[in-house]
Amino acid sequence: MRPFVYEQPADISAAVAIASRFTTNDDQPTRANAQFIAGGTNLADYMKLGVAEPNRLLDLNRLKESGLRQIRVTDDGIRFGALVRMGEAADHAEVKRRYPVIADSLRLAASGQIRNMASLAGNILQRTRCEYFRETSWQCNKRVPGSGCAAMEGFNRQHAVLGGSDACIATYHGDFAQALIALDAVVHAEGSRGARSIPFAKLHRQPGDTPHIETDLAADEIITAIAVPAVPWARRSLYLKIRDRESYAFALASAAVALDLDGETVREARIALGGVATVPWRAGAAEQSLQGKKLDETSAEAAADAAFAQAQPRQHNAFKIELGKRTLVRALLETRDMKA
Amino acid sequence: MSQPSALSTNGLSRRKFMAGTVSAAAAAPLLASRAEAATPVAAEPKLRQPVVTSLRINEQPYELSLDTRTSLLDALRDHAGLTGTKKGCDHGQCGACTVLVDGKRVLSCLSFAVMNEGKDITTVEGLASSDGKLHPMQQAFIDHDAFQCGYCTPGQILSAIGCVNEGHAESENDIREYMSGNICRCAAYPNIVAAILQARDETKGA
Ligand SMILES: Cc1cc2nc3c(=O)[nH]c(=O)nc-3n(C[C@H](O)[C@H](O)[C@H](O)COP(=O)(O)OP(=O)(O)OC[C@H]3O[C@@H](n4cnc5c(N)ncnc54)[C@H](O)[C@@H]3O)c2cc1C
Ligand code: SF4
Ligand code: FES
Ligand code: FES
Numbered sequence: 225m226r227p228f229v230y231e232q233p234a235d236i237s238a239a240v241a242i243a244s245r246f247t248t249n250d251d252q253p254t255r256a257n258a259q260f261i262a263g264g265t266n267l268a269d270y271m272k273l274g275v276a277e278p279n280r281l282l283d284l285n286r287l288k289e290s291g292l293r294q295i296r297v298t299d300d301g302i303r304f305g306a307l308v309r310m311g312e313a314a315d316h317a318e319v320k321r322r323y324p325v326i327a328d329s330l331r332l333a334a335s336g337q338i339r340n341m342a343s344l345a346g347n348i349l350q351r352t353r354c355e356y357f358r359e360t361s362w363q364c365n366k367r368v369p370g371s372g373c374a375a376m377e378g379f380n381r382q383h384a385v386l387g388g389s390d391a392c393i394a395t396y397h398g399d400f401a402q403a404l405i406a407l408d409a410v411v412h413a414e415g416s417r418g419a420r421s422i423p424f425a426k427l428h429r430q431p432g433d434t435p436h437i438e439t440d441l442a443a444d445e446i447i448t449a450i451a452v453p454a455v456p457w458a459r460r461s462l463y464l465k466i467r468d469r470e471s472y473a474f475a476l477a478s479a480a481v482a483l484d485l486d487g488e489t490v491r492e493a494r495i496a497l498g499g500v501a502t503v504p505w506r507a508g509a510a511e512q513s514l515q516g517k518k519l520d521e522t523s524a525e526a527a528a529d530a531a532f533a534q535a536q537p538r539q540h541n542a543f544k545i546e547l548g549k550r551t552l553v554r555a556l557l558e559t560r561d562m563k564a
Numbered sequence: 565m566s567q568p569s570a571l572s573t574n575g576l577s578r579r580k581f582m583a584g585t586v587s588a589a590a591a592a593p594l595l596a597s598r599a600e601a602a603t604p605v606a607a608e609p610k611l612r613q614p615v616v617t618s619l620r621i622n623e624q625p626y627e628l629s630l631d632t633r634t635s636l637l638d639a640l641r642d643h644a645g646l647t648g649t650k651k652g653c654d655h656g657q658c659g660a661c662t663v664l665v666d667g668k669r670v671l672s673c674l675s676f677a678v679m680n681e682g683k684d685i686t687t688v689e690g691l692a693s694s695d696g697k698l699h700p701m702q703q704a705f706i707d708h709d710a711f712q713c714g715y716c717t718p719g720q721i722l723s724a725i726g727c728v729n730e731g732h733a734e735s736e737n738d739i740r741e742y743m744s745g746n747i748c749r750c751a752a753y754p755n756i757v758a759a760i761l762q763a764r765d766e767t768k769g770a
Contacts (some may be wrong), residue, residue, distance in 0.1 A: 472745055
């Protein structure tokens with residue numbers, strides 16, 4: 225691991241000031257000399273592997289702003305401070321009641337220990353688990369731009385079938401992000417160029433020709449909060465996660481679903497898909513195909529076909545298309561049958 | 565400055581003797597960096613400069629002079645000499661390194677030790693009471709034969725204590741789900757679940 229200087233900025237403006245002193249406008253946050261650390265469950269892992277090489281770590285855990293650690297429920301929705309831990313949000317009574325899809329997505333992620341450590345902002349920024357990205361002896365365009373992609377012809381069973389490019393097909397593995405994109409969440413950030421709000425759907429970048437650019441954030445920007453608008457019918461929502469083992473594993477396919485129903489007819493559907501795409505993935509075509517329809521097995525299957533119409537399988541991951549469809553169909557029917 | 569507890573409080577076990585040696589060896593750079601920190605102009609932190617980190621481990625104060633890259637796990641094992649906490653994968657995937665930090669179960673392999681300044685750490689060495697009576701969770705693991713090789717056991721026990729405290733041991737299914745972060749290569753899982761049920765009932769309301 226590269227040696228690093230460790231600093232504990234006292235507040236957000238101090239953290240931004242140090243970060244902007246040691247980074248440039250062109251730096252990607254994941255490639256900059258100075259990087260933020262929260263729970264460390266993703267960054268420390270990648271530093272040990274030599275994938276992330278900051279020489280300065282700015283620990284966000286001592287920032288004094290108390291809003292960073294709070295979950296606030298109001299008539300406008302719910303606001304999660306960036307440093308709230310996954311476990312706290314998963315166990316929060318109002319989160320469970322108003323947004324089951326959020327609570328499920330967190331409860332089914334990682335492990336009890338990791339959920340105690342990991343922050344919500346760190347969670348949404350977690351980097352891919354692509355095996356060739358993790359092991360530095362392989363070619364990887366995301367880790368070393370222009371070096372090639374070992375996954376294309378390699379063992380790409382866990383890789384993405386949606387949102388990939390010829391440069392990179394790494395899956396975005398987070399679960400929480402699927403609930404957030406389905407519910408039109410907004411991310412609040414503060415950097416040297418001021419504070420701004422980023423629609424969740426604009427936070428992550430598809431790989432295209434530049435897979436090393438992962439998000440819209442600048443290297444000196446700190447996520448301060450994640451806001452989810454009030455969606456009264458989100459009580460009828462859930463997160464279904466399918467994986468190689470029952471627990472403590474990333475999704476092979478998952479679905480975040482929220483339904484506004486009039487009897488069995490869909491007024492509005494929100495659908496996001498995990499484990500199958502390069503970024504958090506809103507399935508707009510599937511949502512539209514359900515609008516105004518009676519939700520039954522047939523319409524659910526049509527929605528699932530629409531969701532995967534553009535899918536591009538590689539040698540070992542074609543199974544994800546069928547698995548992803550079945551996951552979505554089951555999630556839609558289970559959501560319909562919820563008592564909400 | 566507090567003495568590393570391993571020096572003062574222990575008998576002659578090899579493990580504890582080694583702990584004392586390591587801590588004493590760390591004392592010289594420790595004094596130097598303390599003096600620097602006391603100067604009025606806040607010195608720029610430098611690369612490769614050891615950082616003095618104060619931890620309370622099992623209710624004893626420790627001051628360790630550490631490279632910033634040291635994980636909490638390595639600080640416990642190699643610097644404090646507390647080798648009860650085990651290293652399995654060193655990447656967050658097995659749970660062997662589980663300890664309690666401020667009462668919450670975490671993975672010590674994914675935490676840099678310097679981030680834990682001022683925190684209360686509980687390791688398996690700190691569970692028995694001073695008269696040697698085992699913690700109910702330790703006793704339950706013995707009663708139910710909840711291990712074979714024992715390598716995962718310290719992590720299982722600390723994780724189980726955390727799990728019960730979180731209120732996530734309500735049913736056997738709950739226990740399986742919320743203990744999934746602790747892998748047991750010997751697959752003692754059914755016995756581990758039984759042990760946790762017993763200890764949960766014994767410690768309820770305690
Ligand atoms: C074995 C294992 C299994 C896992 N399983 C799952 C799973 O099933 N589902 C799932 O969703 N996740 C899973 N994870 C991933 C885990 O949830 C993430 O590692 C964790 O959420 C990251 O949060 P953190 O606070 O530890 O982030 P850190 O590691 O501290 O940071 C991650 C990144 O975010 C940046 N960052 C952190 N906070 C901020 C901020 N406020 N502003 C700007 N940048 C910031 C850091 O600079 C870094 O680049 C698993 C992890 C492990 C190790
Ligand atoms: S899929 Fe992306 S992350 Fe994986 S090796 Fe290819 S370029 Fe790297
Ligand atoms: S050693 Fe920490 S989880 Fe395996
Ligand atoms: S007892 Fe051997 S690994 Fe669990």
